[in-house]
Amino acid sequence: MPAVRLEKDTMNLKTLLKRPAVTIEEAAPATAARELMRRQGVQHLPVLRDNELVGMVTEHDLLAAGPSSVPELRAYDWDEALAGLSVSDVMSRRPVALTPDTSVADAAHLARQHRIDAFPVVDGGDIVGVVTRGDLMAVLRGVLEHGHPTGLGHVLIGTSLRAGQAGALDAALRLAVAAGAAVTALHVRPLRSWLAGVEGATAEPVEWVERIKRQMADKALGAQGREGHVPELTLEVAEGSIVREIARRAMELDSDLIVVGTAHRRGLIGRVGKTIADELVQVAPCPVLAVPRGSEGADAGR
Amino acid sequence: MRVGERMRRDPVVAGPHDPLGRARRLLAPHGIRDLPIVDRSTLVGMLSAADVALAQPSAATTLTFGEIHFQLGRVPIERVIRSDITAVGRRTPLAEAIRLMRARDVAAVPVVSGSQLIGVLTEEDLLELLAKLLTPDTSSWTPHPRR
Numbered sequence: 001m002p003a004v005r006l007e008k009d010t011m012n013l014k015t016l017l018k019r020p021a022v023t024i025e026e027a028a029p030a031t032a033a034r035e036l037m038r039r040q041g042v043q044h045l046p047v048l049r050d051n052e053l054v055g056m057v058t059e060h061d062l063l064a065a066g067p068s069s070v071p072e073l074r075a076y077d078w079d080e081a082l083a084g085l086s087v088s089d090v091m092s093r094r095p096v097a098l099t100p101d102t103s104v105a106d107a108a109h110l111a112r113q114h115r116i117d118a119f120p121v122v123d124g125g126d127i128v129g130v131v132t133r134g135d136l137m138a139v140l141r142g143v144l145e146h147g148h149p150t151g152l153g154h155v156l157i158g159t160s161l162r163a164g165q166a167g168a169l170d171a172a173l174r175l176a177v178a179a180g181a182a183v184t185a186l187h188v189r190p191l192r193s194w195l196a197g198v199e200g201a202t203a204e205p206v207e208w209v210e211r212i213k214r215q216m217a218d219k220a221l222g223a224q225g226r227e228g229h230v231p232e233l234t235l236e237v238a239e240g241s242i243v244r245e246i247a248r249r250a251m252e253l254d255s256d257l258i259v260v261g262t263a264h265r266r267g268l269i270g271r272v273g274k275t276i277a278d279e280l281v282q283v284a285p286c287p288v289l290a291v292p293r294g295s296e297g298a299d300a301g302r
Numbered sequence: 303m304r305v306g307e308r309m310r311r312d313p314v315v316a317g318p319h320d321p322l323g324r325a326r327r328l329l330a331p332h333g334i335r336d337l338p339i340v341d342r343s344t345l346v347g348m349l350s351a352a353d354v355a356l357a358q359p360s361a362a363t364t365l366t367f368g369e370i371h372f373q374l375g376r377v378p379i380e381r382v383i384r385s386d387i388t389a390v391g392r393r394t395p396l397a398e399a400i401r402l403m404r405a406r407d408v409a410a411v412p413v414v415s416g417s418q419l420i421g422v423l424t425e426e427d428l429l430e431l432l433a434k435l436l437t438p439d440t441s442s443w444t445p446h447p448r449r
Contacts (some may be wrong), residue, residue: 072373
């Protein structure tokens with residue numbers, strides 16, 4: 001039995017997508033792929049032609065195409081031709097693409113069966129990430145060490161007190177209960193409202209912190225009732241940039257996962273404007289789980 | 303779970319003086335990515351597919367296929383293997399072995415007893431284990447609470 005249950009029966013790739021995929025055009029020089037990998041700290045790049053996925057290029061492909069490490073073979077390498085190689089010359093074609101809903105178990109199976117090092121993950125027509133053997137190995141290590149696939153010791157929830165945003169809280173608590181993880185619910189008050197309250201009102205911040213904490217406690221208690229008891233739940237209030245504060249706190253608390261709601265807009269890589277989740281994935285020290293509005297099924301019945 | 307439970311016991315091996323051409327023939331068709339290099343049953347190194355990829359002539363070589371074959375036949379394996387060996391023991395926890403493999407960026411680690419090679423732990427075997435553990439019906443895995 002899987003230790004963490006999300007929407008489906010098994011853990012899926014969505015939870016492993018840490019950041020937007022770094023991609024490269026097939027016409028780019030192979031040397032540019034090498035440089036991009038080095039700069040981004042990745043070993044696999046989905047290759048695009050007119051925004052369409054046409055291949056994968058790996059560090060291994062580039063090594064194999066590059067000059068020989070053996071001097072007497074290196075002597076026959078033709079440097080001019082080598083410099084002229086493009087990504088399409090060295091990439092593998094027709095990559096096996098997976099979706100965010102593919103289960104981790106299936107990905108592991110496919111990686112082994114077809115000897116694949118990294119899968120592009122595609123949602124609709126968009127490339128939303130890359131899942132590598134390294135990611136899969138990290139899941140296995142989590143299962144072996146902690147008894148759950150994500151190595152989930154701490155979950156940070158970016159809460160919102162707006163109506164209809166209970167989905168994020170519910171989802172995070174459900175995860176935490178399943179994994180036995182500690183939870184911190186963090187509410188960030190945007191800085192501008194704080195500035196407005198500065199003038200001669202020193203007692204006011206204390207008051208709203210208390211008020212917000214009471215509201216959060218009510219919501220958390222309600223969600224706990226629905227999802228089960230969380231071993232450790234802390235409520236915090238901060239002020240400043242929402243994205244920056246959540247990322248900073250996640251760093252300080254060594255969080256393994258951040259859960260936020262996505263308001264009205266589309267999911268992780270929505271085309272319509274940026275959501276908090278979009279911005280968070282760029283700066284967060286751990287994976288971000290974006291819970292779409294309307295997934296708070298438990299709310300509807302209340 | 304420990305390395306001994308998951309390792310391959312009779313891995314394909316090569317000798318340090320064997321030509322690179324032989325290593326290529328052993329690696330590719332068998333789907334093997336890493337070859338323990340053994341000298342009179344003592345482990346002397348690991349030859350990875352990446353080492354072989356790096357050694358082979360570039361995509362822009364002026365050598366013909368036959369010449370490449372000839373040249374690779376003359377280069378002994380010991381000239382391209384990494385001299386530092388990372389190995390684990392039969393009793394090493396699997397999670398520790400995985401951590402080591404990630405840190406060293408290798409897809410397999412040799413398992414030794416003293417300096418004798420007794421097996422190999424590969425990513426392929428670990429992927430199989432992962433698929434098994436995360437598949438609800440076939441797994442007998444029961445999670446234990448973290449704290």
